[in-house]
Amino acid sequence: MQYYYFEASAWSGEQIGRDGLYDYDRADAIAMLETGPERVRLLECDGGVVGFVLLDDLDLSSVGDASLRDCLDAFLPGAGHRVREVADLFVLPTWRRRGLAVETVRRLLVPGSGLWLIATFRDDLKAHAYWQRALPRLGLRYISLPDELDARFRLFALAAPLA
Incomplete structure (x- = not known):
C-alpha cells in the first residue's frame, strides 16, 4: 500500500x-x-501479490443527481439501479504492460453482471489515459461519461456481456 x-x-x-x-x-x-472478494481482491502472479482491485456496489436510486442515472439508463436501458464499480485498480510497475488490468476487468464483467463503472480520480491523468487506451481492447460496449457528472472522478460505463 x-x-x-x-x-x-x-x-x-x-x-x-x-x-x-x-x-x-x-x-x-x-x-x-x-470482507471477501465482493469488495477487494488481490492480484497475484507467480506466487506473489502484484496489485489489488477495490469494488463497490452503487445504488443509483440514492444518487441525488438524476443526470448520472439518465446517462446510464440511456447507455444500458433497463439495467436498474444497481451498478458495480471498479473503484480502484492498482498494478505494481514491474508488472504493468502485461495486460493484468484489462484481464482483471474482463474477469469481473462476467456475462449477465450488468452495468459497471470504472472511476478514476479527476487529477489522475495517467489512469484516465490508460483506460481510454485499454477499454477498446476489452471488446465490450462502453462510454466515457460527461465530465460535469462528477467533480472528483472521471467515469466510464461498461456493459457486461449478456448471459
Whole structure:
C-alpha cells in the first residue's frame, strides 16, 4: 500500500509522515481483505501479490443527481439501479504492460453482471489515459461519461456481456 500512496502522491499531494510512511492504517486494509472478494481482491502472479482491485456496489436510486442515472439508463436501458464499480485498480510497475488490468476487468464483467463503472480520480491523468487506451481492447460496449457528472472522478460505463 505504501507504493500505491507514493505513486498517487504525484497528483494527490499526499505527504509522508515523520516516520517516513504515508498515512495508511494496516488494520483498515486487513479488514477490507476480510470482507471477501465482493469488495477487494488481490492480484497475484507467480506466487506473489502484484496489485489489488477495490469494488463497490452503487445504488443509483440514492444518487441525488438524476443526470448520472439518465446517462446510464440511456447507455444500458433497463439495467436498474444497481451498478458495480471498479473503484480502484492498482498494478505494481514491474508488472504493468502485461495486460493484468484489462484481464482483471474482463474477469469481473462476467456475462449477465450488468452495468459497471470504472472511476478514476479527476487529477489522475495517467489512469484516465490508460483506460481510454485499454477499454477498446476489452471488446465490450462502453462510454466515457460527461465530465460535469462528477467533480472528483472521471467515469466510464461498461456493459457486461449478456448471459
